[in-house]
Amino acid sequence: MQKLEQRKKLKLQPKRKCKLSVNIALTGTPGTGKTSLSSKVEYNTVSINDYYAKISNGKDEEDNWLIDLEKLNETIVTKNHSNTIFEGHVAHFLKNIDKIIVLRCHPDELKKRLSSRNYSDEKVRENMEAEALNIICEEAIDAYDKKNVFEVDTSTMTIEKSVEKIDDIINGNIKSNKRIDYSETIMDWY
Ligand SMILES: Nc1ncnc2c1ncn2[C@@H]1O[C@H](COP(=O)(O)OP(=O)(O)OP(=O)(O)O)[C@@H](O)[C@H]1O
Numbered sequence: 001m002q003k004l005e006q007r008k009k010l011k012l013q014p015k016r017k018c019k020l021s022v023n024i025a026l027t028g029t030p031g032t033g034k035t036s037l038s039s040k041v042e043y044n045t046v047s048i049n050d051y052y053a054k055i056s057n058g059k060d061e062e063d064n065w066l067i068d069l070e071k072l073n074e075t076i077v078t079k080n081h082s083n084t085i086f087e088g089h090v091a092h093f094l095k096n097i098d099k100i101i102v103l104r105c106h107p108d109e110l111k112k113r114l115s116s117r118n119y120s121d122e123k124v125r126e127n128m129e130a131e132a133l134n135i136i137c138e139e140a141i142d143a144y145d146k147k148n149v150f151e152v153d154t155s156t157m158t159i160e161k162s163v164e165k166i167d168d169i170i171n172g173n174i175k176s177n178k179r180i181d182y183s184e185t186i187m188d189w190y
């Protein structure tokens, strides 16, 4: 052991601020690609869709789950997870998330994707409107500091390219979080 005088000079290095585990919310309007992409990223994944019955107060007349945000956070406790992607259109309402990735899609492309599902014209339209009005992104920025909210446009990108982009965001290789705004597309609808 070093002499006492020498030991007194020893100082602990300041704690490194490196966070070993990050939890990610992958959110976006239905059809933007959350489920398709989360299955391809090398991270643990929690699909919020699997918990709808547990975290909702029934459904509305259009068959949409009425999600209760308290139940959501009681059921999915992010602190009990590490290196996990929570995917779903309410993922940004989970607590203690490190980064929020909002998937975006041009409303015309979204229309094609949602029409190929069993969705009514009304439901397709509602989702196109939500996307054009940037609703999910604004909710995410309200819930979290905007510097932690990143957007990825999946309209024209391949799934592989989108996966790369998500990896880059998670690994801190993308610092700029450029905002996407589809509100002007609404002008073409009338
Ligand atoms: N770059 C891309 N990234 C993700 N999905 C894409 C991309 N390009 C095309 N797609 C297609 O878009 C569709 C997205 O559907 P998906 O079920 O993943 O959406 P979602 O956001 O999980 O919807 P929901 O909220 O209803 O669960 C898939 O058919 C997928 O193949």
Ligand SMILES: [Mg+2]
Residues within 6 Å of the ligand: 034, 035, 036, 049
């Ligand atoms: Mg999905």
